[in-house]
Amino acid sequence: MPEEIKLGNFTVKDAPKYEDILQCMRCGFCLPTCPTFSLTGRERSSPRGRVALARAVSEGRLEFNQVMKEEAFFCLDCRACTTACPSGVQAGSLMEICRAQASQQQPLPKWQAAFRDFVLKKMLPNPNLLETSMLPARLYQQLGIQWLVRHSKILKMGPEWINKAEGMMPSLQQPLRQQLPELSPARGEKRGTVAFFLGCVMTLMYAEVSRQTVKVLNHQGFDVITPKAQKCCGAPHMTEGDRETTRQLAKHNLDLFMELDVDAIVTDCAGCGAALKEYEELLAEREDQRKLEKFHHRIKDISEFVAEVGIRTEGLKPVNKVVTYHEPCHLCHAQGISKQPREVIKAIPGVEFREMKEANWCCGSAATFSLKFTEDSQKILDRKLNNVKDTDADVLITSNPGCHLQLAWGLREAKMRQPVQHLSELLGEATPD
Amino acid sequence: MITQQVLDKLIQAVGKENVASEKEDLMVLSYDATPGLSHTPDAVVYPTSTEAVQAIIHIARDAGLPITPRGSGSGLSGGSIPVQGGIVVCLNRMNKILEIDEENLTATAQAGVITLDLANAVLEKGLFYPPDPASQKISTIGGNVMEDAGGLRCLKYGVTGDYIMSLTCVLPDGNVITTGGKSVKDVAGYSFKDLLISSEGTLGIITEVTVRLIPPPQDKRTMLAYFDDIKTAGKAVSSIIAAKIIPSTMEIMDKTTINCVEDYVSIGLPRDIAALLLIEVDGHPAVVEEDSVKVVDVLNIVGATEVSMAKNDEEAFELATARRFALSAMARVSPSTLMEDATVPRSYLAETFAEIERLAKKYDLTVGTFGHAGDGNLHPTVLCDERNADQMKRAHAFFDDLYEKVLGWGGTVSGEHGIGIAKKDYLARQIGPGGVDVMKRIKQAFDPDGILNPGKIFAEEQES
Numbered sequence: 001m002p003e004e005i006k007l008g009n010f011t012v013k014d015a016p017k018y019e020d021i022l023q024c025m026r027c028g029f030c031l032p033t034c035p036t037f038s039l040t041g042r043e044r045s046s047p048r049g050r051v052a053l054a055r056a057v058s059e060g061r062l063e064f065n066q067v068m069k070e071e072a073f074f075c076l077d078c079r080a081c082t083t084a085c086p087s088g089v090q091a092g093s094l095m096e097i098c099r100a101q102a103s104q105q106q107p108l109p110k111w112q113a114a115f116r117d118f119v120l121k122k123m124l125p126n127p128n129l130l131e132t133s134m135l136p137a138r139l140y141q142q143l144g145i146q147w148l149v150r151h152s153k154i155l156k157m158g159p160e161w162i163n164k165a166e167g168m169m170p171s172l173q174q175p176l177r178q179q180l181p182e183l184s185p186a187r188g189e190k191r192g193t194v195a196f197f198l199g200c201v202m203t204l205m206y207a208e209v210s211r212q213t214v215k216v217l218n219h220q221g222f223d224v225i226t227p228k229a230q231k232c233c234g235a236p237h238m239t240e241g242d243r244e245t246t247r248q249l250a251k252h253n254l255d256l257f258m259e260l261d262v263d264a265i266v267t268d269c270a271g272c273g274a275a276l277k278e279y280e281e282l283l284a285e286r287e288d289q290r291k292l293e294k295f296h297h298r299i300k301d302i303s304e305f306v307a308e309v310g311i312r313t314e315g316l317k318p319v320n321k322v323v324t325y326h327e328p329c330h331l332c333h334a335q336g337i338s339k340q341p342r343e344v345i346k347a348i349p350g351v352e353f354r355e356m357k358e359a360n361w362c363c364g365s366a367a368t369f370s371l372k373f374t375e376d377s378q379k380i381l382d383r384k385l386n387n388v389k390d391t392d393a394d395v396l397i398t399s400n401p402g403c404h405l406q407l408a409w410g411l412r413e414a415k416m417r418q419p420v421q422h423l424s425e426l427l428g429e430a431t432p433d
Numbered sequence: 434m435i436t437q438q439v440l441d442k443l444i445q446a447v448g449k450e451n452v453a454s455e456k457e458d459l460m461v462l463s464y465d466a467t468p469g470l471s472h473t474p475d476a477v478v479y480p481t482s483t484e485a486v487q488a489i490i491h492i493a494r495d496a497g498l499p500i501t502p503r504g505s506g507s508g509l510s511g512g513s514i515p516v517q518g519g520i521v522v523c524l525n526r527m528n529k530i531l532e533i534d535e536e537n538l539t540a541t542a543q544a545g546v547i548t549l550d551l552a553n554a555v556l557e558k559g560l561f562y563p564p565d566p567a568s569q570k571i572s573t574i575g576g577n578v579m580e581d582a583g584g585l586r587c588l589k590y591g592v593t594g595d596y597i598m599s600l601t602c603v604l605p606d607g608n609v610i611t612t613g614g615k616s617v618k619d620v621a622g623y624s625f626k627d628l629l630i631s632s633e634g635t636l637g638i639i640t641e642v643t644v645r646l647i648p649p650p651q652d653k654r655t656m657l658a659y660f661d662d663i664k665t666a667g668k669a670v671s672s673i674i675a676a677k678i679i680p681s682t683m684e685i686m687d688k689t690t691i692n693c694v695e696d697y698v699s700i701g702l703p704r705d706i707a708a709l710l711l712i713e714v715d716g717h718p719a720v721v722e723e724d725s726v727k728v729v730d731v732l733n734i735v736g737a738t739e740v741s742m743a744k745n746d747e748e749a750f751e752l753a754t755a756r757r758f759a760l761s762a763m764a765r766v767s768p769s770t771l772m773e774d775a776t777v778p779r780s781y782l783a784e785t786f787a788e789i790e791r792l793a794k795k796y797d798l799t800v801g802t803f804g805h806a807g808d809g810n811l812h813p814t815v816l817c818d819e820r821n822a823d824q825m826k827r828a829h830a831f832f833d834d835l836y837e838k839v840l841g842w843g844g845t846v847s848g849e850h851g852i853g854i855a856k857k858d859y860l861a862r863q864i865g866p867g868g869v870d871v872m873k874r875i876k877q878a879f880d881p882d883g884i885l886n887p888g889k890i891f892a893e894e895q896e897s
Contacts, residue, residue, distance in 0.1 A: 025764035027466045028507040028571040032547065041479065041526055042458065043506070049461035056460055067457040086697045086761035 030081035047081035047091035072098035076366040079333030099241030176207035191221035199269035212428030235275035270400035274334035307340035318350030324393035328400030365406035435475035446488035504573030510853030516888035544575025561649035563590035581631035583849035588807035601641035605880040653715035655749035667782035682713035683807025767816035776848030810848035
């Protein structure tokens with residue numbers, strides 16, 4: 001069987017395609033968009049360099065070694081290079097695949113692997129277990145932060161990140177998943193029915209944001225169905241290189257949501273949205289192509305959806321604020337959604353929109369990057385905060401919980417005045433209760 | 434091979450953080466943007482000052498190691514590939530803009546400053562640095578000088594070399610020279626600065642560059658013309674020039690290129706036309722108005738199927754940006770893109786297009802052609818697969834035949850990308866043994882031991 005052919009020093013399972021690697025013609029258009037290259041000035045920490053290393057592995061000129069693993073994880077997976085690449089090279093996806101290769105080829109010591117598996121395979125895929133306790137200490141463990149504590153040595157992390165992790169925690173509310181009714185009815189003239197994909201971090205840490213998302217959708221004229229049986233989208237597993245668990249979660253969510261008769265599946269988490277849109281590729285060999293395509297087309301970020309159906313502005317209250325917007329990488333680069341959030345923001349009465357410089361430059365959160373590489377993450381964050389400062393806006397809007405945590409923490413530490421709001425909160429503020 | 438002792442000396446000279454010799458760091462400095470070429474160096478050094486470059490040269494000389502300077506590695510003729518190993522001197526950490534002198538209309542920058550950063554910095558002061566190679570977002574100003582890079586605006590504004598006032602350069606013997614200055618006129622002795630421009634890193638390592646600035650045009654207008662035959666587009670270009678109009682930009686893209694670019698940018702370029710011209714006129718508003726009317730007239734007379742104006746600056750910018758992506762976008766459809774840089778007197782454009790069409794058919798190849806039509810500078814690009822030996826052979830035969838014609842028409846084998854490794858054979862055909870011989874003597878005078886960027890410009894049999 002052709003797929004059994006081993007590509008250089010990659011293992012057969014979850015290997016990249018050689019054609020995808022060859023696609024890179026090394027023009028270097030990615031270089032100025034890469035936050036890690038900008039930090040280090042080191043070619044191996046650039047998309048072009050990382051693809052070249054992967055090519056060396058695929059041609060047997062390099063073992064899949066420690067450096068390859070380091071670069072796979074040092075990559076922020078922000079996908080800015082994907083947007084910048086005229087040749088269509090997916091350096092971010094390639095590094096994600098290399099993370100899966102790392103877990104096969106550079107396995108962790110046994111006890112660490114067992115703990116990682118516990119977090120990724122037992123805790124995260126099980127929403128009930130995840131929500132059983134709301135004690136912050138448990139939550140840390142559930143989110144894998146404790147796992148990181150125990151790994152701090154091998155990840156060469158200093159003690160400073162623990163403070164950061166604590167500082168980043170928002171005040172916790174009841175998890176939303178249990179509270180949201182299975183059906184929240186549309187208000188005013190009904191325009192359709194949507195399913196709501198509620199991300200793990202949203203339900204646990206940003207319950208109020210997602211409550212606003214549902215309120216907004218209802219006010220926009222949509223019935224909202226929130227299936228209780230939904231599970232984690234799989235993004236954390238993908239990020240950590242566990243593609244098998246990702247596939248299992250993907251299969252579960254795919255079947256669950258495709259049983260519903262809805263116009264769209266809406267999410268307010270850019271990370272989840274990006275992962276859900278990748279199911280098509282992830283499950284390509286296992287599922288019916290048409291079903292996957294249909295699922296893909298139904299997945300909509302909240303801003304994408306509202307812009308597409310046309311925002312209903314009747315009844316919206318003015319919000320007299322100057323706002324600026326930080327683009328989550330997993331929205332603008334991974335999903336190509338850049339105009340829509342701005343359209344929605346500008347449509348809210350009373351809002352003055354002020355564009356910031358480098359709005360689509362990563363904030364340095366990048367899943368667990370901000371905890372693994374605290375110093376580098378801080379430098380990327382500072383660049384972002386300076387750009388926020390220059391706008392002198394009243395509020396910083398974003399639409400992804402990872403960015404939200406990082407930015408809120410950063411602004412607080414820098415003693416800046418701007419609060420961070422999710423786009424749903426801003427729109428929710430304008431929407432009558 | 435480099436010894437630990439030499440590495441230690443380098444570390445001592447420039448600091449540990451500016452030297453790397455790990456295999457993975459070196460592998461990724463083995464290439465530039467030229468397909469099919471690579472060679473791994475023994476070490477890489479990132480100097481942060483002219484003195485550091487000087488120190489590196491002394492160390493390399495003592496150790497008998499070759500040195501290859503490098504900017505961003507976006508070159509298209511292999512000029513920064515360390516073909517004989519040794520030390521790569523990567524200048525991208527020398528990235529400070531040192532001065533913008535508004536009284537003398539000059540800007541001085543370290544060699545590793547990104548071209549677009551320099552252009553944007555002077556623009557903030559209300560000044561204009563015109564050279565804009567397609568890779569301006571990544572290329573360094575030092576690299577631009579070394580290749581005498583062109584761009585989209587050369588037709589009216591000229592190339593990088595036309596804007597160089599002064600260069601600071603470390604010679605292979607370790608001496609530092611500054612040639613030229615801020616004076617508008619300077620005929621004191623040989624014009625070394627002109628010798629260094631387009632020397633491809635073989636005569637010295639440039640560390641600082643002073644460029645000439647001009648006031649920006651007050652107004653501009655961008656037009657798009659479609660053609661159902663690429664030869665008609667070529668005719669349009671020479672007709673516009675013959676009508677005594679010098680647009681700032683006259684770029685061409687053929688059908689293959691348009692489709693690849695549109696796949697990436699999705700701005701609604703028509704996929705079924707044979708070619709398009711992107712034309713920009715700039716200057717005083719009254720002149721812009723007059724010129725654009727004349728250009729449209731000529732286009733209609735020659736037989737463009739459609740002519741339209743960019744609605745606003747944003748749309749004009751979008752079109753120019755789309756054009757800059759042409760080469761990289763072609764990599765979407767084929768694993769390898771073999772591009773050339775043939776340049777002809779503009780009156781031969783239509784013939785050149787016809788020849789490209791004929792040869793593509795003869796060698797059974799897919800060729801996408803784009804380029805700076807207004808300069809007679811074309812980039813016919815063979816879409817190929819470097820793993821297919823037969824196809825690569827045909828691709829090289831295609832270019833051999835094409836250059837035969839180009840040289841016959843009084844053209845050149847390289848308009849703006851340099852000779853590097855890729856075009857060594859063609860150079861000899863263009864300038865003959867006498868030309869090669871005098872160039873080699875110049876090289877020898879600067880670098881008698883041949884340590885600086887060896888293996889470039891001259892073919893083996895031409896090397897002494």
